[in-house]
Amino acid sequence: MKVEALARISDPQGFASYFEDGRPVVVQGLARRMGAFAWTDAHIIATLGDARPLVRLPDGRRARMPVAAFFDYLADPGQYASGVGLVYLTDFHLRPSYGDATRTRLADDAACPLPLPGAWAEWFSLYAGPAGTGSSMHQDIFATHTWLAQLQGQKLWRLCPPDGFEGEAGLDVDAFGDATIECPVYEALLDAGDVIYLPPDWWHQVRNLTTPSVAISGNFCSFAAARAALDEVEAGVGPASLREVHRTMWSTILAEQAGA
Ligand SMILES: O=C(O)CCC(=O)C(=O)O
Ligand SMILES: [Fe+2]
Structure with missing residues (x-):
């Protein structure tokens, strides 16, 4: 398996050509401009109040956990050592807010930092987890474009092109371990403040490298x-x-x- 570094830019003006050409890219430092970059755990807990999102366990099962309890766990996962392993808050929708005014307030801080042309149908999700959590290889649903802004800690990405695998074969691939991948594999390390952009149908797998790793993603498409x-x-x-x-x-x- 040959791993190449993904393109990185630091001037957001350069983003337009990547978007037009359908190429993934990291825009360094762009997330620092988001209101969400200043969020503290206390602010998230206070704002989401008693929300009880679904969290993911290592075997793929999901469980409900109050946001406050989850961030208490994330502050020191060791104190919660248990047989189920690491717990990951994933895909928690901030927008649409489903009428929840507190979530709407958070979503305002989470607006897309990329200079995109025009208006888009979009949803935002919150991710928070300890080192060692992450995702398996997948494509995002409904062939949406994706951005992800790293707010705290570091997240490592491996990406493969849309045509990198036959059909759904990519779902069984471990891009952090599988030496047999034949298509190009791109790697990007996101530090706090960085934003990654993925065009539709790009395969991707991530690993959180720090405790905590906190991020917001947006999935978007035309209306x-x-x-x-x-x-x-x-x-x-x-x-x-x-x-x-x-x-x-x-x-x-x-x-x-x-x-x-
Ligand atoms: O950060 C993660 O755990 C997954 C991110 C992801 O797959 C996405 O933003 O589409
Ligand atoms: Fe994804």
């Missing part, structure tokens, strides 16, 4: 693509277990746009 995604959900395409979540998400995003 026409959002409408098409909702139509597909309504037509029963995709996993039945996620249909209700996806229907709620896309219809909320489209309704917010209609009301904007």
